[in-house]
Amino acid sequence: MIRASSNRDLICVLLSTFLLLFPLISATQAQETASALPPALQQEAMEKLASDLDPQQVGALADLVTLLQQGADAKKTAGALSGGGPDLLERLQSGLNAFGAMVVSNFQSLPALATGIIGGIGALFAGDIAGPVHILFGAIGLLLVAGFGAEFLFNRIVASRRETIQSLKPTSLYETVKIVSSRAGLDLGGLIIFALIVLIVARVAVFDPVMRSYALQAVFWIVLLPRAVAALLRFALAPHRSELRLVTANDATAKSLYRSFTTLFAFVGVAFFLRNVMQGAGADVGETYRFFVGFGVNAWIIAIIWQARHGLTSIILGDDDDPTSGLERMAQFWPYFSMAFIAFNWLLIQVTSSIGIDSLTAGRSLAVIALVVFAPFLDTMVRGIVSHIVPPMQGEGPVAEAAHLQTRYSYVRIARVALLAFLILTVGRIYGLNLLALGGDGGSGVARNSVIFLLILAAGYLAWEITNLWVSQQLAKDSPPQETQDEESEMGGAGKSRLATILPLVRIVLQVTIVTLTVLLGLSQLGVNITPLIAGASIVGLAIGFGAQTLVSDVVAGIFFLMDDAFRMGEFINTGGAQGTIEKISIRSMQLRGTKGAVHVVPYGQISNLTNLSRDWVIMKLKFTIPFDTDQEKVRKIFKKIGQEIMEMDEYKDDLLAPFKGQGVADVDDVGIVVRGKFTTKPGKQFGVRREIYKRVQKAFEENGIQFARKEVRVQLPETAKLDEPQKEAIAAAAAEAATPKPAV
Incomplete structure (x- = not known):
């Protein structure tokens, strides 16, 4: 007992001393200390030692083991940082070398590939794969006859519905979508009936499971796949009925895309069936076959896009009469981006396959290509949906029209952001990446911060668009229609509402705030202080x-x-x-x-x-100078009559708040009597009313024998004076000189 107690005390002293000196021990020394422990210290010895120690000493020993393990991990990390593993350049070089070796190997395997294809077809006809070939072809023929017969009966049943669809002439996009969807439903319904009957007949009539499998593969890959693709293309392109076309494309583009992709998928179906035949024959050329078939399919798609690049640009532009510059640039850029992406996607698949990563299969590659190629169709669909859900224009005039157009553009941009996010997430899923999971706690720090950074940018952009949308709608409601300004107008009209005046400033403040917060939050997420x-x-x-x-x-x-x-x-x-x-x-x-x-x-x-x-309102006062002997009461009645007539005119009755009427004598000068009249109108409308009053007053004065007073010089001569013509001319000249005002010196 004394010896055991002294042993425990010795261990406690050693542990305490080590824990005090541990901060001075490097990671390398800790690893060396851990490796120097006696090999006899195994599980039984540890359990026996723990049974002799009290709980406090057991805790100290556990801390020692943890610290030793940390030292080992630190040494391992230091070794990796000091060049213990291959760096990025070495890995990249290794991947390129593997890809080059794979390309060379595939070209070297071309003779074997040709031999394998010929051998597989020969084995199929020899009956070594799926039994006697005449029975196999008979089974395929039976399945086709049964499938087409069932589809024919289905089409006979829905013939009246098809005739109705053929006779309908859509007048709006909604009716077009409804008709095209009904026609696509009938087409797909026939294909579903075809597939079901083929499966049932194959199960009932073809007893050999191997022969049944190959017969079904031939029917589904070579017949059903291109027909299903053709049905989907008829839904989007309507190559033979331009009035049902959901995209803006001419007949040549629609028919070319329809024929090209239908033929392409017929080739894909044959290639898939031939691959299964080669596998059944035991030909070991799968990688080479996949390499060249994938290269051919991708090159074929690039050729289709190149041939239809102008048509794809028209599809993206749609039927907008005045497309934005951004939409025009995207429409011109997208076909070339699609071709570059398809080439990159094929290269990525080959490189990953060369280094042993087989997650990017041919089917996934084809799905990604389909998403990229048909993205313009999705964009057109988005714009078509937006044109129906955007609220009608509120208010009148160019301000309301501009606000309505801005609202439509905001809806389209928001929908495009959602569509782009959907495409990115879908492509990531196809590639085996769950981008949403990367943003959670389960993803790495860099990936999580990157995803959150992109989400912050997207949220900021959506906030920007929502701000523009709200301001545009308010401007449309609160801005009166802009009326044609009077040509003689020297002052503005009633102006806009108070809200329409403040909203542009509010928009600027909100946008600056959104940009500032987005930038700061984004930088903070990237690790910037x-x-x-x-x-x-x-x-x-x-x-x-x-x-x-x-x-x-x-x-x-x-x-x-x-x-x-x-x-x-x-x-x-x-x-x-x-x-x-x-x-x-x-x-x-x-x-x-x-x-x-x-x-x-x-x-x-x-x-x-x-x-x-x-x-609010404007009062305009007009002055008229009449001779001294004019009947002022008569002038007052003329003014009143003119005011009543103008109040009844459709052009001015809504603008006049108080009619034109006389105010009596305003002044008397050396020419005549100055009379005044006034009227009240809405701001900016006074000039048109003034012009009409001047015209009517002049006409009324002429009809009533009233003349406007003018400056004149009267020369009174004795009644007995007799003047000849030269004397009269001299007197008239002197009078004119006296009436003419002298210029200021």
């Missing part, structure tokens, strides 16, 4: 606040002007130093269009007083 950026932005803000007092004054003054609703877009104002119609409002200043076309930029802080000449 954004604290210095925020601190730097705060310092810059303080510097602007202290060093640019005028700028701050302009911004603050503009905020209070907008809060007071002092002006709106389109109104005519006078700021004391400049006047004009408001064309643009920013955070710091406004732009005024003067009466002569000049543009005045007025900072808010420099506006001491502001006069709004376009708010």
Whole structure:
């Protein structure tokens, strides 16, 4: 007992000493210490030792083992970092070497491939694979007769429905989709009946399971596959009925794509069936066969796209009368991108196969190619759906039209983001990558941060588009229709609403906020420390606040002007130093269009007083000078009659708030009596009414024998005076000179 106790104390002392000195021991020394333990210290010895120790000592021993293991891991990591394993360049070089060796090997195996194909076909006809060939061909013929017969009966049953579809003429996209979907449903229904009857007959009539398998493969690969592809192409392209075509393509493009892809998949079906025949014959040329068939199929698809590149561009552009520049660039770029992607996809499959990764099979490759090639069709479908779900235009005029167009573009861009995300996730799934799982806790740190970074960018873009969408809809509702401005108008009209004036500024603020938050969150997710950026932005803000007092004054003054609703877009104002119609409002200043076309930029802080000449209503007063002997009551009645007539005119009755009427004598000068009339209109409408009043007053004065007063000189001569013509001319010249005002010196 004394010896055992002293042994335990010795172990405790050693453990305590080691734990105190462990921070001074390197990872290499820890590994060497671990390797120096006696080999007799096995499981039984450890259990016996643990039975002699108390719980505290057992815990200390467990800590020692953990630290020793950490030292071993540290040494292993250091060895890897110091060049213990192959680096990226070496792996890349190794992969390229393997790919080159595989290509050379496949070309060297061409004779064996030809021999294998001939041998497989020979074995098939010799009856070594699926039994006697005449019985096999008879079974295939039986299946085809049964399948086509059942499909014929199905088509007879739905013949009336097909005739109805043939006679329908769609008038909208919705009706087109409905008709095409019904026709595609009937086509696919016939193919499903064909497949079911073939399966049933094969099960009942073909007893040999091997022969049944090859007969079904021949029917499904060579007959059913190209027919199913043709049905899907008829749904999208409608090569023989342009009125049912869901995409914008001419007849030549639609028929060319239909024939090319149907023929291609017929070749693919034959290639798949021939591969199974070769496998049944025991030909060991699978990799070479897959290499050359894959190369041929991909080259064929590239040739199809190259031939139809202009048609694919038309499909992407769709029927938009005024496509955006971005859509035009994408439409021109997509066919070439598709060809490059197809070549890259084939090369990727071959490289991964050469290094022993077989997850990218030919079927997956074909699925990816189909997604890429038919992406324009999906984009056209998205735009067609958007054209039906986008809300109708609210309001009238060019502002409402522009807002409606912006709303449609926002819907399309949001739908395209969703479509792009779907394509990326689907392609990732086909390649064996679960991109959503990478963003979770189960993915690596780099992959998870990258996926979250992309999600942040997508969320920021969607927020940007939603902001544009909301502002555009509000502008469409709150902006009145823009009316034709009077040619003689020198001042703006009623202007826009208060909300329509503030919304552009709100949009700018929201967009700046969205961009700032998106950039900061994205950088933070990538591992960038954004604290210095925020601190730097705060310092810059303080510097602007202290060093640019005028700028701050302009911004603050503009905020209070907008809060007071002092002006709106389109109104005519006078700021004391400049006047004009408001064309643009920013955070710091406004732009005024003067009466002569000049543009005045007025900072808010420099506006001491502001006069709004376009708010609510406008009173215009007109003056007329009549001779002294004119009957003023008669003039008043003329003015009243003219005012009533103009109030009844369709052109001005909605703009006049108070009719034109006389106000009596306003002044008396050396020419005659000045009478005045006034009327009240909506802002900007006074000039057309004024022109109409001038025209009617002149006509009424002529009808009533009233003349406008003019300056004249009267010469009174004695009744006995007799003047000849030269004297009269001299007197007239003197009178004209007296009536002409002298220029200021």
